Amino acid sequence: MNSEHLLxxxxxxxxxxxxxxxxxxxKVLLSPSTRSYYKVLSYESMISPSPQGINYRMDMEGNxxxxxxxxxxxxxxxxDIKTELKILPINPFDFILDNGFEGSNEEGExxxxxxxxxxxxxxxxxxxPQSDLLFNKTKNIKAKATGTVSFLVDITAEIHDDCQHxxxxxxxxxxxxxxxxxxxxxxxxxxxxxxNMLRSIGLASRFVSGxxxxxxxxxxxxxxxxxxxxxxxxxxxxxxxxxGLLTDAYHIPLAISYMPELTLPVSGxxxxxxxxxxxxxxxxxxx
Numbered sequence: 001m002n003s004e005h006l007l008x009x010x011x012x013x014x015x016x017x018x019x020x021x022x023x024x025x026x027k028v029l030l031s032p033s034t035r036s037y038y039k040v041l042s043y044e045s046m047i048s049p050s051p052q053g054i055n056y057r058m059d060m061e062g063n064x065x066x067x068x069x070x071x072x073x074x075x076x077x078x079x080d081i082k083t084e085l086k087i088l089p090i091n092p093f094d095f096i097l098d099n100g101f102e103g104s105n106e107e108g109e110x111x112x113x114x115x116x117x118x119x120x121x122x123x124x125x126x127x128x129p130q131s132d133l134l135f136n137k138t139k140n141i142k143a144k145a146t147g148t149v150s151f152l153v154d155i156t157a158e159i160h161d162d163c164q165h166x167x168x169x170x171x172x173x174x175x176x177x178x179x180x181x182x183x184x185x186x187x188x189x190x191x192x193x194x195x196n197m198l199r200s201i202g203l204a205s206r207f208v209s210g211x212x213x214x215x216x217x218x219x220x221x222x223x224x225x226x227x228x229x230x231x232x233x234x235x236x237x238x239x240x241x242x243x244g245l246l247t248d249a250y251h252i253p254l255a256i257s258y259m260p261e262l263t264l265p266v267s268g269x270x271x272x273x274x275x276x277x278x279x280x281x282x283x284x285x286x287x
Contacts, residue, residue: 005286006041007250009083009211012281013266018274020073026268029209029255030081031064037090037249046080061262063255079266085252092246093149095234102148110142110151112203114232122230124258125204133177135200142201148231152239153246159194160244167222173260188225190241192260195227204230206256208238209263213250213284216243221282223265226251250286 011030032040045066047054052071059065105111114122141158145151163179168186176193179185185193191207198205205227212224226247228236238247255263270276 003089005087007038007083007085007087007211007213007252008285008287009081009085009252010281010283011079011081011083011211012279013079014279015077015266016277016279017075017077017270017272019272020075021270021272021274022073023070023077024269024271025067025069026077026266027059028066028068028079028266029059029063029263030079030265031066031254032083032085033062033064033210033253033256035253037088038252039086039088041084041086042082043084044082046078048076048078048080049074061257063257063263077270087249090249092238092248095231095237097148097231098233101232110145110147112148112201112231114202114204118204118230118232122204125206125230126199126202127258128199128202129176129196131177131196131200133180134197137180138197138201152229152237155197156194156239156241156246157244159190159197159241163190163193163241165190165242186225187242188260191225191227194239194241198227198229206230206236206258207260207263208251208253209255209260209265210251210253211282211284212240212247212252213286214243221284222280223254223282224251225260225263228256 049072051068053069055067057065057067101113103111103113141155142151145154164184166184166186173192174185174189176196179189179193195205195207208226208228209223226238226240228238230236238251240247257263
């Protein structure tokens with residue numbers, strides 16, 4: 001991408017209840033994270049019913065969030081967000097790795113070396129799944145790589161080639177072994193698989209939920225999920241196994257965490273025994 005563009009995003013989230021409920025405090029993770037490759041030109045968040053209060057905060061992993069609380073019963077909880085962003089040119093390979101991070105073992109195989117301070121800080125993102133299946137598959141891909149960048153490109157492309165990207169409306173994330181066995185998965189399933197493969201060989205990685213504009217992605221009308229892996233010197237590098245590519249400037253992160261369940265766009269509870277029903281709509285336009 002070699003020129004600036006504008007993205008307009010309309011995101012409507014609506015919870016309806018079979019009878020009136022009292023909403024407990026809600027956490028909303030639907031604000032674009034700070035990135036150098038886009039500028040937020042406008043951001044409008046309309047919430048119904050009218051909240052008693054809204055507190056804009058940053059959570060423990062640096063996500064911008066809204067804490068919202070209410071003082072009246074309701075049968076509808078709706079969050080209507082309109083965002084306009086200026087997208088700037090980006091080269092996803094424009095980085096230099098720190099000396100000493102990329103190395104090789106006695107057999108000449110590629111390996112990765114974090115400093116003690118980096119390991120201490122990155123501990124949650126290094127949580128090893130202890131899976132021989134994931135480790136062996138990842139090791140085989142790494143054995144053919146000529147360097148860190150080659151490995152990241154190859155492993156992202158291999159998941160894309162081996163596993164069909166599907167739309168799956170059920171909640172939750174599949175176990176990585178299930179995704180491999182099924183040879184398919186939603187964007188969040190493929191991302192969780194990639195994260196666990198990267199962690200199996202000691203690479204810190206995290207789950208990202210956000211918007212992605214790409215004609216190949218049906219998630220243009222849903223939230224999308226991808227991965228970030230930490231490489232000293234480059235920082236957090238975005239990988240999208242649904243596309244088999246490094247992320248580009250049209251990936252707009254909203255929530256990032258070491259665990260997928262901590263990136264839910266809305267989390268909270270309500271008082272009462274009635275059922276809730278969720279409707280969500282995302283429309284992304286480029287101009």
